[in-house]
Amino acid sequence: MAGSDLFTGSLDLLILKAVSWGPRHGYAIGQWLKQTTGEVISVQEGALYPALHRLERRGWLAEEWGISETNREAKFYRLTPEGRKQLKSGLSRWQEFSRVMTLSLTADQP
Amino acid sequence: MAGSDLFTGSLDLLILKAVSWGPRHGYAIGQWLKQTTGEVISVQEGALYPALHRLERRGWLAEEWGISETNREAKFYRLTPEGRKQLKSGLSRWQEFSRVMTLSLTADQP
DNA sequence: TACTACCCCTTGCTGAACTAGGTATAAGGC
DNA sequence: GCCTTATACCTAGTTCAGCAAGGGGTAGTA
Numbered sequence: 001m002a003g004s005d006l007f008t009g010s011l012d013l014l015i016l017k018a019v020s021w022g023p024r025h026g027y028a029i030g031q032w033l034k035q036t037t038g039e040v041i042s043v044q045e046g047a048l049y050p051a052l053h054r055l056e057r058r059g060w061l062a063e064e065w066g067i068s069e070t071n072r073e074a075k076f077y078r079l080t081p082e083g084r085k086q087l088k089s090g091l092s093r094w095q096e097f098s099r100v101m102t103l104s105l106t107a108d109q110p
Numbered sequence: 111m112a113g114s115d116l117f118t119g120s121l122d123l124l125i126l127k128a129v130s131w132g133p134r135h136g137y138a139i140g141q142w143l144k145q146t147t148g149e150v151i152s153v154q155e156g157a158l159y160p161a162l163h164r165l166e167r168r169g170w171l172a173e174e175w176g177i178s179e180t181n182r183e184a185k186f187y188r189l190t191p192e193g194r195k196q197l198k199s200g201l202s203r204w205q206e207f208s209r210v211m212t213l214s215l216t217a218d219q220p
Numbered sequence: 221t222a223c224t225a226c227c228c229c230t231t232g233c234t235g236a237a238c239t240a241g242g243t244a245t246a247a248g249g250c
Numbered sequence: 251g252c253c254t255t256a257t258a259c260c261t262a263g264t265t266c267a268g269c270a271a272g273g274g275g276t277a278g279t280a
Contacts, residue, residue, distance in 0.1 A: 007207060008118030008236075008267055014214060021219040027227050036217060040210040047268050049229060054267090072276065074227060091215060097117060098208045100150040104124060105201060107146060109131040118236055118267075137258050157237050159260060164236085182245060182258060 011043060011051050013094060016060065016079065016087040023064070025074035026052055052077060060086050121153060121161050123204060126170065126189065126197040133174070135184035136162055162187060170196050 014037075018029045026049060033043050055061040060083030068074040079087070124147075128139045136159060143153050165171045170193030178184040189197070 007120060010117060010211060011267080014211075017215055017217075025227075030227095032220065033214075036214045036220075037210045040206050044269065045228085046230085046270070046272090051267080053229095068227075070226065070277075072227060094211070094215060096150050098212065100147045101120060101124075101204070102208065104143075104146045105127055105204060107127075110142065110146075121236080135258075140258095154238065155258095155260085156239070156241090161236080163260095178258075180246070180257065184258060 010041070010094075011047065012055060013087070013090045014041075014043075015048075015051060015055060016083060016090065019061065019077050019079045020084070020087060023066075023076040023078040025066070025068055025076050027074065028068075029077070055083070059083070120151070120204075121157060122165060123197070123200045124151075124153075125158075125161060125165060126193060126200065129171065129187050129189050130194070130197060133176075133186040133188040135176070135178055135186045137184065138178075139187070165193070169193070 014033060015029060018024060018032050024032070029052075030043065030045065030048050033041065033048075052061065052063075056063050056077070060080060061077045062080050064076050064078065066074060066076045124143060125139060128134060128142050134142075139162075140153065140155065140158050143151065143158075162171065162173075166173050166187070170190060171187045172190050174186050174188065176184060176186045
Protein backbone atom coordinates (compact mmCIF):
# COMPACT_ATOMS: atom_id res chain seq x y z
CA MET A 1 0.00 0.00 0.00
CA ALA A 2 1.19 3.55 0.54
CA GLY A 3 4.56 3.58 2.22
CA SER A 4 4.98 0.70 4.60
CA ASP A 5 2.48 0.85 7.39
CA LEU A 6 0.58 4.09 7.25
CA PHE A 7 -2.63 5.00 5.57
CA THR A 8 -1.55 8.36 4.29
CA GLY A 9 -3.36 11.28 5.86
CA SER A 10 -3.71 9.76 9.30
CA LEU A 11 -0.57 11.35 10.69
CA ASP A 12 -1.92 14.91 10.72
CA LEU A 13 -4.93 13.79 12.68
CA LEU A 14 -2.84 11.92 15.23
CA ILE A 15 -0.62 14.95 15.72
CA LEU A 16 -3.58 17.23 16.34
CA LYS A 17 -4.83 14.74 18.89
CA ALA A 18 -1.42 14.59 20.57
CA VAL A 19 -1.44 18.32 21.31
CA SER A 20 -5.12 18.52 22.21
CA TRP A 21 -4.33 18.37 25.95
CA GLY A 22 -1.83 21.19 25.87
CA PRO A 23 1.44 22.25 24.24
CA ARG A 24 3.92 19.52 23.44
CA HIS A 25 7.27 19.43 21.71
CA GLY A 26 7.96 17.37 18.61
CA TYR A 27 9.99 14.66 20.23
CA ALA A 28 7.34 14.09 22.90
CA ILE A 29 4.70 13.83 20.18
CA GLY A 30 6.80 11.16 18.52
CA GLN A 31 7.10 9.29 21.79
CA TRP A 32 3.38 9.46 22.36
CA LEU A 33 2.72 8.09 18.88
CA LYS A 34 5.14 5.26 19.46
CA GLN A 35 3.57 4.36 22.78
CA THR A 36 -0.10 4.53 21.89
CA THR A 37 0.15 2.98 18.45
CA GLY A 38 2.94 0.55 19.21
CA GLU A 39 4.49 -1.09 16.20
CA VAL A 40 1.33 -0.84 14.13
CA ILE A 41 1.86 2.76 13.09
CA SER A 42 5.50 3.76 12.97
CA VAL A 43 6.27 7.39 12.29
CA GLN A 44 9.78 8.35 11.30
CA GLU A 45 11.24 11.69 12.35
CA GLY A 46 11.65 12.44 8.66
CA ALA A 47 7.88 12.36 8.40
CA LEU A 48 7.04 13.86 11.78
CA TYR A 49 8.93 17.15 11.63
CA PRO A 50 7.82 18.08 8.10
CA ALA A 51 4.26 17.31 9.19
CA LEU A 52 4.58 19.66 12.16
CA HIS A 53 5.86 22.43 9.92
CA ARG A 54 3.04 21.76 7.50
CA LEU A 55 0.39 22.07 10.18
CA GLU A 56 2.02 25.21 11.50
CA ARG A 57 2.04 26.70 8.00
CA ARG A 58 -1.67 25.96 7.70
CA GLY A 59 -2.30 27.75 10.95
CA TRP A 60 -3.50 24.68 12.82
CA LEU A 61 -0.55 24.69 15.19
CA ALA A 62 1.45 27.50 16.77
CA GLU A 63 5.05 27.00 17.79
CA GLU A 64 7.12 28.44 20.59
CA TRP A 65 10.53 27.60 21.98
CA GLY A 66 10.68 26.48 25.58
CA ILE A 67 12.41 24.14 27.99
CA SER A 68 11.55 20.45 28.05
CA GLU A 69 10.93 18.28 31.11
CA THR A 70 14.55 17.16 30.85
CA ASN A 71 15.86 20.70 30.79
CA ARG A 72 16.61 21.00 27.09
CA GLU A 73 15.63 23.50 24.41
CA ALA A 74 12.55 22.27 22.61
CA LYS A 75 9.95 23.66 20.24
CA PHE A 76 6.49 23.39 21.71
CA TYR A 77 3.42 23.13 19.53
CA ARG A 78 0.06 24.42 20.61
CA LEU A 79 -3.33 23.80 19.01
CA THR A 80 -4.84 26.97 17.54
CA PRO A 81 -8.63 27.52 17.50
CA GLU A 82 -8.61 26.65 13.80
CA GLY A 83 -6.57 23.55 14.62
CA ARG A 84 -9.13 22.45 17.18
CA LYS A 85 -11.86 22.87 14.58
CA GLN A 86 -9.85 20.74 12.17
CA LEU A 87 -9.33 18.10 14.83
CA LYS A 88 -13.05 17.90 15.43
CA SER A 89 -13.97 17.61 11.76
CA GLY A 90 -11.09 15.23 11.17
CA LEU A 91 -12.38 12.95 13.91
CA SER A 92 -15.84 12.69 12.40
CA ARG A 93 -14.28 12.25 8.98
CA TRP A 94 -12.28 9.36 10.35
CA GLN A 95 -15.31 7.75 11.95
CA GLU A 96 -17.31 7.98 8.74
CA PHE A 97 -14.41 6.71 6.69
CA SER A 98 -13.59 3.74 8.91
CA ARG A 99 -17.25 2.82 9.22
CA VAL A 100 -17.78 2.76 5.45
CA MET A 101 -14.44 1.09 4.83
CA THR A 102 -15.13 -1.75 7.27
CA LEU A 103 -18.64 -2.11 5.91
CA SER A 104 -17.38 -2.47 2.35
CA LEU A 105 -14.58 -4.82 3.26
CA THR A 106 -16.90 -7.17 5.13
CA ALA A 107 -19.73 -6.99 2.59
CA ASP A 108 -21.21 -10.10 1.06
CA GLN A 109 -21.59 -10.61 -2.64
CA PRO A 110 -24.03 -7.96 -3.89
CA MET B 111 -5.40 15.54 4.62
CA ALA B 112 -4.23 13.60 1.59
CA GLY B 113 -6.32 14.46 -1.42
CA SER B 114 -9.90 15.27 -0.56
CA ASP B 115 -11.62 12.31 0.96
CA LEU B 116 -9.43 9.25 0.73
CA PHE B 117 -6.96 7.88 3.16
CA THR B 118 -4.32 6.97 0.65
CA GLY B 119 -3.75 3.27 0.35
CA SER B 120 -7.32 2.20 0.91
CA LEU B 121 -8.23 2.08 -2.77
CA ASP B 122 -6.13 -0.98 -3.59
CA LEU B 123 -7.78 -2.91 -0.81
CA LEU B 124 -11.28 -1.93 -1.92
CA ILE B 125 -10.51 -2.98 -5.48
CA LEU B 126 -9.27 -6.39 -4.38
CA LYS B 127 -12.45 -6.81 -2.39
CA ALA B 128 -14.55 -5.78 -5.39
CA VAL B 129 -13.21 -8.62 -7.51
CA SER B 130 -13.16 -11.21 -4.73
CA TRP B 131 -16.48 -12.69 -5.88
CA GLY B 132 -15.42 -13.15 -9.46
CA PRO B 133 -14.14 -11.25 -12.51
CA ARG B 134 -15.36 -7.71 -12.93
CA HIS B 135 -14.60 -4.92 -15.36
CA GLY B 136 -13.27 -1.54 -14.32
CA TYR B 137 -16.41 0.45 -14.79
CA ALA B 138 -18.42 -2.00 -12.71
CA ILE B 139 -15.82 -1.82 -9.96
CA GLY B 140 -16.22 1.94 -9.96
CA GLN B 141 -19.99 1.59 -9.72
CA TRP B 142 -19.68 -0.83 -6.81
CA LEU B 143 -17.36 1.56 -4.98
CA LYS B 144 -19.79 4.40 -5.53
CA GLN B 145 -22.71 2.38 -4.26
CA THR B 146 -21.19 0.77 -1.19
CA THR B 147 -19.20 3.75 -0.02
CA GLY B 148 -21.64 6.45 -1.10
CA GLU B 149 -20.33 9.97 -1.00
CA VAL B 150 -17.88 9.20 1.79
CA ILE B 151 -15.22 7.72 -0.45
CA SER B 152 -15.29 9.07 -3.98
CA VAL B 153 -12.96 7.47 -6.46
CA GLN B 154 -12.28 9.28 -9.71
CA GLU B 155 -11.66 7.31 -12.88
CA GLY B 156 -8.28 9.01 -13.06
CA ALA B 157 -7.39 7.16 -9.86
CA LEU B 158 -9.25 3.93 -10.55
CA TYR B 159 -7.75 2.88 -13.88
CA PRO B 160 -4.13 3.56 -12.94
CA ALA B 161 -4.76 1.58 -9.76
CA LEU B 162 -6.06 -1.38 -11.76
CA HIS B 163 -2.98 -1.31 -13.99
CA ARG B 164 -0.80 -1.07 -10.92
CA LEU B 165 -2.36 -4.13 -9.32
CA GLU B 166 -2.12 -6.02 -12.58
CA ARG B 167 1.56 -5.11 -12.87
CA ARG B 168 2.11 -6.45 -9.36
CA GLY B 169 0.49 -9.71 -10.33
CA TRP B 170 -2.44 -9.35 -7.96
CA LEU B 171 -4.97 -9.04 -10.77
CA ALA B 172 -5.17 -10.67 -14.19
CA GLU B 173 -6.97 -8.95 -17.04
CA GLU B 174 -8.93 -10.30 -19.97
CA TRP B 175 -11.17 -8.69 -22.58
CA GLY B 176 -14.79 -9.73 -22.66
CA ILE B 177 -18.33 -8.53 -23.21
CA SER B 178 -20.13 -6.60 -20.49
CA GLU B 179 -23.70 -7.12 -19.31
CA THR B 180 -24.69 -4.26 -21.63
CA ASN B 181 -23.06 -5.85 -24.65
CA ARG B 182 -19.95 -3.70 -24.81
CA GLU B 183 -16.24 -4.50 -24.91
CA ALA B 184 -14.84 -4.40 -21.42
CA LYS B 185 -11.67 -5.46 -19.67
CA PHE B 186 -12.39 -7.93 -16.89
CA TYR B 187 -10.14 -8.23 -13.87
CA ARG B 188 -9.72 -11.46 -11.96
CA LEU B 189 -8.07 -12.00 -8.59
CA THR B 190 -4.90 -14.09 -8.82
CA PRO B 191 -3.86 -16.43 -5.99
CA GLU B 192 -1.26 -13.86 -4.97
CA GLY B 193 -3.96 -11.19 -5.09
CA ARG B 194 -6.15 -13.21 -2.76
CA LYS B 195 -3.28 -13.55 -0.35
CA GLN B 196 -2.76 -9.80 -0.46
CA LEU B 197 -6.45 -9.21 0.14
CA LYS B 198 -6.33 -11.37 3.21
CA SER B 199 -3.28 -9.71 4.70
CA GLY B 200 -4.61 -6.30 3.71
CA LEU B 201 -7.81 -6.97 5.60
CA SER B 202 -6.03 -7.84 8.83
CA ARG B 203 -3.73 -4.88 8.32
CA TRP B 204 -6.77 -2.64 8.03
CA GLN B 205 -8.35 -4.08 11.15
CA GLU B 206 -5.20 -3.56 13.17
CA PHE B 207 -4.72 -0.08 11.82
CA SER B 208 -8.28 1.11 12.39
CA ARG B 209 -8.34 -0.40 15.86
CA VAL B 210 -5.17 1.40 16.93
CA MET B 211 -6.18 4.59 15.16
CA THR B 212 -9.56 4.75 16.88
CA LEU B 213 -7.98 3.87 20.20
CA SER B 214 -5.47 6.71 19.90
CA LEU B 215 -8.01 9.24 18.72
CA THR B 216 -10.35 8.52 21.60
CA ALA B 217 -7.64 8.28 24.23
CA ASP B 218 -7.76 10.38 27.38
CA GLN B 219 -4.91 12.54 28.54
CA PRO B 220 -1.99 10.22 29.36
C1' DT C 221 36.20 10.31 28.19
C1' DA C 222 32.66 7.85 25.81
C1' DC C 223 28.16 6.71 25.40
C1' DT C 224 23.25 7.08 25.50
C1' DA C 225 19.10 9.54 25.37
C1' DC C 226 17.20 13.60 24.03
C1' DC C 227 15.86 17.16 20.48
C1' DC C 228 16.03 19.54 16.19
C1' DC C 229 16.49 19.44 11.03
C1' DT C 230 17.09 18.59 5.56
C1' DT C 231 17.58 16.54 0.79
C1' DG C 232 16.25 13.32 -2.73
C1' DC C 233 13.11 10.03 -4.01
C1' DT C 234 8.84 7.26 -4.76
C1' DG C 235 4.34 6.81 -5.72
C1' DA C 236 -0.84 7.57 -4.97
C1' DA C 237 -4.45 10.55 -6.02
C1' DC C 238 -6.30 14.67 -8.30
C1' DT C 239 -7.45 17.56 -12.27
C1' DA C 240 -8.68 17.68 -16.63
C1' DG C 241 -8.86 16.33 -20.38
C1' DG C 242 -9.41 12.50 -24.44
C1' DT C 243 -11.74 8.29 -27.55
C1' DA C 244 -15.43 5.11 -28.78
C1' DT C 245 -19.79 2.28 -28.77
C1' DA C 246 -24.81 0.87 -27.64
C1' DA C 247 -29.49 2.17 -26.82
C1' DG C 248 -33.35 5.05 -27.05
C1' DG C 249 -35.98 9.25 -28.18
C1' DC C 250 -37.26 12.51 -31.63
C1' DG D 251 -31.12 9.77 -39.70
C1' DC D 252 -29.46 12.46 -35.59
C1' DC D 253 -28.78 13.61 -30.83
C1' DT D 254 -28.26 12.54 -26.17
C1' DT D 255 -27.21 9.57 -22.36
C1' DA D 256 -24.93 5.93 -20.22
C1' DT D 257 -21.40 2.87 -20.69
C1' DA D 258 -16.46 1.77 -21.06
C1' DC D 259 -11.71 2.71 -21.69
C1' DC D 260 -7.50 5.76 -21.29
C1' DT D 261 -3.41 9.40 -20.42
C1' DA D 262 -0.50 13.62 -19.10
C1' DG D 263 0.74 16.85 -15.77
C1' DT D 264 0.66 18.21 -11.14
C1' DT D 265 0.70 17.96 -6.10
C1' DC D 266 2.07 16.33 -1.87
C1' DA D 267 2.76 12.77 2.02
C1' DG D 268 5.89 9.61 3.63
C1' DC D 269 10.35 7.07 3.32
C1' DA D 270 15.33 6.54 3.46
C1' DA D 271 19.27 8.37 4.94
C1' DG D 272 21.64 11.34 6.33
C1' DG D 273 23.03 15.87 9.41
C1' DG D 274 23.96 18.78 14.12
C1' DG D 275 23.96 19.72 18.98
C1' DT D 276 23.18 19.14 24.31
C1' DA D 277 22.50 16.90 29.05
C1' DG D 278 23.37 13.22 32.00
C1' DT D 279 25.80 9.16 33.27
C1' DA D 280 29.20 5.41 33.46
